[in-house]
Amino acid sequence: MTKTGKILRGLLLATLLPLLCGCGAKKASTEFFAMDTVMQLTAYGTYADAAVEAAEIEIARLDAKLSAQNVNSEIAKLNAGGCCEDDETLRVLASAYQIAALTEGAYDPTVYPLMQLWGFGTDHAQVPQQAAIETALEAVGYEKLPAVKAPYQLPEGMAIDLGGIGKGFAAQTVRRCLQKQGIQSAVLSLGGNVTLLGSKPDGTDWTVGLQAPQTDGCFGYVSASDVSVVTSGGYQRYFEENGKRYWHILDARTGMPADTGISSVTVVSADDTLADGLSTALFVMGLDRAAQFWRESRDFEAVFLLDSGEIYVTQGLEDRFRSERGFEVLAR
Structure with a gap:
């Protein structure tokens, strides 16, 4: 039997929006599907309508450029053996490599051949033979x-999937887009990324x-x-x-x-792309290694929910x- 689990649509905005009643600022919202998830954008300000429209266009543009599943994307062309000279795509690739190196491969954008082998996101997902995994x-x-x-x-035979940081990079780009429109207050819910x-x-x-x-x-609130x-x-x-x-x-x-005993990891950081990559990396690391990694860092905080139901929170989020x-x- 095959099942696909998705993040509950609208969960984060359902949590957020009741807290905004009566604030008086002009509000504009939109909901659409991109990057294989439902996205919700809400902005407040004089030019909120135009800002939300511009943000949606930006996300669609990035999805078309960075999705490995889009045969016309820069990433799909790379995976097919082509060359990339697009500056923006190269910046994302550089970020992916930097986070992979920082986490010693706990986040690794080159897992795409494995993702295809397992069939995640398709109707034919199945456990591969060990020999196929090793290949x-x-x-x-x-x-x-x-x-x-x-x-x-890319070296021959290699392929990249930027799903581990793509939404983070999109959020970073949309943040700048909204700021250019004069927006100082907004929420972007991009699947598991808020x-x-x-x-x-x-x-x-x-x-x-x-x-x-x-x-x-919800098991907790930040x-x-x-x-x-x-x-x-x-x-x-x-x-x-x-x-x-x-x-x-x-x-x-x-x-x-x-399979490290972690049910979920939540990363809080001012660096949108880093937060995206680290949420995957810390999950792969497991609690002990992830906690040590955090102690050696200064640019993020985290919440760990274990399979046992226990919750661990890094010191910077204690209050x-x-x-x-x-x-x-x-503690550090």
Whole structure:
């Protein structure tokens, strides 16, 4: 039996919007499908309508350029053996390589051959034979990539999927787009990525609900402004075979779904692209390695929900996170 799990549509905005009643600022909203997920944008300000329209156009443009599934995209052309000279695409590729190197491959954009082998996101998802996984692994590994510069070409047999940072880069681009339109307060819900531009119109923090796996509720809430809050979890996209669940977050070292005892990871960072990549990387690392990685960093905070139901929150979020379940604080 095959099943696909998706993030609950509108969960984050359902959490956010009731808190905005009565704030008086002009509001414009839109909802559309892009980057394989439902996206919701809400902006506040005099030019909110034009800003939201421009943001939607930007996301569609980036989706067409960066999606590995779009045969006309820059990434699909690269994967087919072509060269890339597009500056914007090269910037995303450089970011992907940097995050892969930073996390020592816990995030790795070269897992696309494995994603295709497993069939995630298709109607024919299945557990591959071990021999097929081992063959695919020969074409996986960020360290095999050449330096990112034009004209850029992948080594023969390798393929890239930017799904691990694509929405983060899109959020970063849309953030600039909205700011150019004079917007100082906005919420972008891009699937599991929630980007907060500024604070709420009344000057207070936004509240972002973190989805409890397999339920319609939240296991906790983060209060924040002007950051991205990005969640990765095994419950978001998966299939079941012979009673066992296999999720789409793969470990590039083994070719198998990362099984580290973590149910979901939420990363909070002012760097939208970094937050996206790290949410995947920390999930693959597991709690102990991820906690040590955080202790050696200064540009993000995180919330870990374990399979056991335990919640761990990094020290910088101690006063910004709340949960009825209680939680442990990871100290530096």
